[in-house]
Amino acid sequence: MRQTVFLHVWLACFSRVLGVAWKDTPIFGSADNPRILIKDSITDGFQYQVYQNHSVFLYLEDSEEMYVGGTDFVLKIDVDSYHIIEELSLTTTEQQCKEGPCQNVITVIEKFQDSLFVCGTNGQKPQCWKLFSPVNNQSHEIIEGTGISPFMHTQNSLYLSVEGDLYSAAPLDTDGSSLQFRRKAGSRTNVWMYDKWVTEPTFISASWVKRKEDPDNEKIYIFFREKNGDVNPEADPWITKVARVCKVDEGGSKRFFQNMWTSFLKARLVCGFPEESLYFNRLQDVYVIHAEDWRDTRVYALFTSSWNSTAVCIYSVGMIEEIFENSTFKGYDKDVPKPRPGTCVKNSRSLPLATVNVVKDHPEMTDWVHSIRRASPFYVSSNNYTKMAVDRVQAADQSMHSILLLSTDSGRMHKVLEVGSKPFVISETQLSSRSSVQSMKIDSKRKKLVVGFSEKISTIDLQRCREYGDTCEDCVLARDPYCSWTRLGCSPTVLGGIQSITDQDIRVCIKSVKEPLSLSVTPSPVDLRTVHSVPLDVPFYLSCPINSYHAVYTWKHGNQTSPCLQMQSNCLHLISAMTQENYGNYECISKERNYTTARKKYQLTEQKVPETQNDGSRHAINAASAFVSRLWVNLGLAVAVMEFRVRCP
Template sequence: GAKEFVFPRSEKYPVFYHEENSSAIYIGGEAKLYYYDFATYENYTEDFPVKNEGQCMMPGSSDDSKNYLTLVEKYGEGMLVCGTGACAPTCWNLTQRKESTPWDGRGIAPFTPDSNTLVVVDGHDIYSTIKKSQQNGKIPRFRRVRGGGELYTSDTVMQNPQFVKATTLRHEEPHQDKIYYFFREDNPDKSPEAPRNISRVAQLCKEDKGGTSSLSASKWTTFLKASLICVDPVTKGNFNWLQDVFFVPASNWRYSKVYGLFTNTWGSSAVCVYSFEDIDNVFRTSRLKGYNGPNPEIKPGQCVSSGQHTPSETFKIADSHPEVEDRVEPFSPTKSPLFHNKHRYQKIGVHEVSASDGHRYNVLYLATDKGSIHKIVELPDGVQNIMELQVFSKKDPIQSMILDHKRAMLYVGSTDKVVEIPMDMCRVYRNNCESCLLARDPYCGWFNGTCQSVYLNREVRQNLNLDSWRGKCQKADIKEVDDYQNISVVPFSRYYLNCPIESHYATYNWYHNNSLIKTCNTTHPQQDCFHFIQNVSHIHYGHYVCISEEDGFKQALVKERLINRLRFMSQKGHATMTFGSWLQLLLMVVLVELFH
């Protein structure tokens, strides 16, 4: 069910925008904006050439003279498109494919392509970590560049930050609305045993009006930061390198969650889940690190009533002590990672699916550093890795992964293409009842002889809770595929036997003439169970079968009979075999031997 759109040319720094519940995607490239609709196949390209080349402070890169689009977002009634503009950052408003007059995009687009940038468009407000001037030095700031007056963070509150993601959160009272952003920064503790980086969450009040003095008038006055903890309590393994976050909103902001994806120095990954209620509590109730003085009436980080300014006394304390003592721990009751494993994940997405039992299950999509995506489901008895999708055949890095929750689609982008993948890929279970149920895939269930999507049929049988799956399928000890497939193989050649892996919880065994010759370990997700014959000889011919076994259920997935091609040919033409034919056959054997 996957579809792909290949770009007219490879793009070095692509950016992607997809509107929820649509079938189209926008891709920003070098001086071009591509549009593609996966449902109607409509596509077009808009050109955004360099108009007024700027003066690069550090010239020398070929990227300096090009306009790389760095932002494509919904803005008002149309689209906001911004690019580097050859060191002259420029933005355009795009309405029904009509470009507005270009306008100064400094602070919204960088001067040259930069990975450490964050832009949040929230209605008509725009927040950004992009510097407005090339002379601004190397101290990044979090800014409000559009809406309610420009503000930026003090230069001392973050140490070499690497920005990950930001979101806004609506409260019951508008003046309490918050901005939260997640980042890594250098650890002030330089002792050898201390981690080099600390993962953080920062808060700001959306209605912050800046300070009352001339020095603080353009500064955020409600900034506070806290540490995010992701530690396995059993092994004491610390996952301190925040890679990505995914926000799962709720109608009540307190129940909104953030899924944090962390890695450690050994290349393992962990997912820790935090609630915004816990984050809010830490900022509201914790003492400030290093501050022992009395608390002013308006506490640091507290949002004040609309139109009011934070008192200068409060701002001075927060500005010199921006970190709170308490750390944000994962969601109760365990306060530990949801899971951790040996894979190096780079991106995370979370989709909630309503199963046939009426319960809702969270499915995590995790992009690896090898161009694949692991599909992991949260179940009552823990998480289960149900599938690995190799999205790009050349293991191209995944540049972007966007989830469409309403249409249950994944949009995965590389530098060459974007792929639309349905989340309910029930065909992979080969219309086999046991495979369909044992996968414990909340999108799929068994009904009327086929493995079907819950979106098409709510009556399907599933196996998601702790009940036994036995009895939900017709009882059968071993389910055979069709009879053996005859494969003729030349002696002395190489041959691969290939068995598809459908479940990461099954054992896969290859048998040759009823003797076990290979067992596949599926603890590390892999696509297939291979058995390689380096040099085919008479002992290798015969019957091969690959059998998977899980929870007492066995099935034969592949059955092959290897036969000697030379003997097969001689038997086939035995009655009419002439002296010339024998010479040809002898010559073939000699050539094969020489070639080998």
């Protein structure tokens, strides 16, 4: 009796601590969670000698090198070995510094004209360097950096290089004020914004959208959030906007609006549930996927909300242009002059005063820009996503699919498939346990993701197909266009490989092009039965791995089924004390869509252990303690065991 009470107390305490310890673990059976967890952190890459509060890198496809900028340095690194090819020190002197830290935090690395263009805070006196290649006679050229680099790395800024011109947004004052988007350097005239067009903006991204057949009508789109003019206490203090300027805009005439954008227009960018008037207003990141037809260019925008949720909304440039070309101008009730305000013209200095005046005083559109999925966001999550990248991937049948790579504030990355109008969360990978992602760059050709952290620059293989399992069904259920089933198992996608990206239909596993491809290279472990010999009255547990958090797991014993107890990435079946009825065969069954399989099989047989009555009592107590301690140790919770023993009798 004493042994039973003792065991029940331990199990009760075990359950309480269990609930706290694994509160962030995905619950299986829910399609909102990542299908699988890739638990090992990515360790390859370049490790900084000192943690960087801010770092940037320039990575170009088809290049064997990348450039990394941190505090007081720029590195040229081999992308395969991560060995340093060249190191450039860009430190400041005490005489250069104003009040505050005397550091040069690199904020800009960009290919600009015939050189590598680098800018930094330079002890709160921003400066830029054009670093020429060794074939040139010059080694570098120094340029004044105010308006390109911020005074401190914590201040908002962005930059964009377009056909030899540099566009940027950075503060003009040390306090971070006078922030605006401008064309700052290059072959064209320097042009800037009228100071009343935006209110306390935070610029997120800028993108040039090409029009091969109409280059004079090409535009640059700027995505930002600004202070909300609605003073209602229930209104979000920030609101997201998209603006555009013409690439050929040279500003107004000498008499009016000289060196000011004559084509600047802006509109509210909506992401949320319009019918409920519930919106995600705080833009965090933007990724643009360009298309042959500029109208089909996709804008993926990541938002957060005041209620601790994040959302992804998708827009097309064609839909954005529809608003700019046809909406009325907010606050303007007169006839719209010709040419229409915002129109791209080769000679912007010749625009009539009436057209420029509308841009000056009423640049905002009355209508809002809605997402492609107008009624709701494409994806809503309770995860705190901070950065996003998007890749277009060709599947085995040559169809194209979009993959969203979303990084969280805790160093994790979610791989999300855009299938139709719905998201499918393929996997979660722990990229770093020390810091969150600072920057990301996709290499579509190599199928790699380059990620910057405070402590390192890492390269992640986007084709980690073996993680999905050893069967065709597991590979197909993953719905990962980077992976397909072949004679070699779940492998990087090749033409003729087996997939079912859209339908997730495992019946394709019985089909083949020339010969059956659904045979695994090695026999599956589910065909093996593990045998345990267990004494009567001893507590025992069975465990099987969770291969998919989209599946539902149950334990089958004879004609009886019971749910499993989820413990992180394991599914447990607990037996408080072995009886004759507990012996026999057990199967851990997973069911996902129309695929049911036994993940693990056990056979429990009785073990005869002679013992005295006193020894039996002692054995039961020790076995109960060992049982619970064994669970903790197996799951890596040695510290929790100590706290657990203190709190529980």
